[in-house]
Amino acid sequence: MMKPRRILIIEDDAEIRLILEMSLKYSGGFEPILACDGVEGIETARREKPDLILLDALMPRMDGYAACRLIKHDESLKNIPVIFLTAKTGRKEIDRAIRAGACGYLTKPFDPLQLAAEIDKIVEGATGT
């Protein structure tokens, strides 16, 4: 049996964090790790070295764009794929996330039973696996 991938969820809304955690655990393919803002997210990423990061855009202390740029400039983290998951759906916000180094973009509200498949699709597209 394949070992579940460790996914860092950086999301400030506690309810959505819980739904994401349950959704990804339920899919069976992921082992979620949680952080509630960009600053905690970077610290957790450095400590845990996850396989993948799911990142909200608007958060207190440090937003997702800044966090993504820091991740992509950190030698120990830069190869971890980052996917944005946000309620911001405008073209400008999507471009901003991609410019910050994200490999994909998912929007809220999401289907909790389809989330794992959507993440896989983005990672496959980005890595060619």
Place this chain on the structure above:
Amino acid sequence: MTSGRGMNDPPIAHDDLAAADRLSIIDGLLEISEAIISEKELSSALQMARAAFLQLEKEKTNIEAVLAQLGDGVVVSDARNRVIMVNSAAEKIIGLAHEDVLGMSLMDIYPKPFRVEVRMVLEQLSCSKPAAGLFWEQNISLPGGKVIRANMRPVFLKSGVFVGIASLLQDITETVALDEAKKEFISTVAHELRTPLTSLKGSLGLVLGGAVGEIDPGLREMLGIAENSCNKLIRLVDDMLDIAKIEAGYLGLEMDIISVQDRVKSAVDRMRQFANERQVNLSVKVTGRQRKVIGDGDRIEQVVINLLSNAIKFSPAGASIEVTVGRTGSCVKVSVTDHGPGIAPTEQKKIFEKFYRAAGQDQPRTNGSGLGLPISKGIIEQHGGKISVKSAPGKGSTFSFVLSIPGEEPCLSNE
């Protein structure tokens, strides 16, 4: 008698007087001087010229007084693009005093990054013909944050001779700021509405999906109703945001070269389950050689889905809906035809208005936000296309839209 010029030097060489005006006065004096035969007549002629000049000065003063009252900046330049008139609003916008602006090259009143473009525009405008109605309009950001809309038009005499450029400068800083605030508001509302909907949809989806254990059938049915309502709410929020974006003029289309028939087929595939549930048959017919258009594929698909959704909702069980994709002149035309109750002529004019929900013949108004058709209209119009309806009560309706094929004349009609 010789020419009267040089005798008393009438005050016609006023610096502020346009070259054309000076010439016409001098020409007038020459004509008079050639005709006069006595000093008395010369004196009378000069008095007439003086009176004419004073009248001209008075009219110029009046024009300047009117221009001074205008809230928008006005700059007039001569045929050599030298500024000959500027009002106080323009002085404020440009940030230079009247005496500094007069005589300046028109090009130099614009910020450096725009000067090359302005020079090219001035060359074009000065060579144009009055009938061409050529003009140039551009929003310009000035240092310090001010934004102006500049509009330049050539000025011609009745004879068609080009005499200069009239420029209108409008300070649109507040309008631009307001537009930005509106966009920011829409973006914030979108975020604030989607966040609780995410929790709601996520929780219901997980419970119904069995992530928290088995649930009894009665509870499942109730949660299913809640999930359906949640999805309707999400669609309503998306529709309202789309309408707000269309009205704010920034739908943010992602333009690409797209195959219309591929997008239509994809939309039909996505709507097939809904059609099956309603026992309605969907068919697609593609005619003629197809061409690609420049457009936002997802948005075009959204329009076809909106049209199909309405057609399915209004069709009785067992009816069919035909979708056709073909060429009409220089355009690609997509039509969705249903055999439902049709739309009364009085309602046909209103169905593209937001929140308007048509009632079918002898049928109550349908459920829905009444935003699908206005959104579709907004999307098609922002693509430079047109959307229309033909309907006969009791027989059904055909909704069509046309999109121009690149490199060909834009569609003026969707017939």
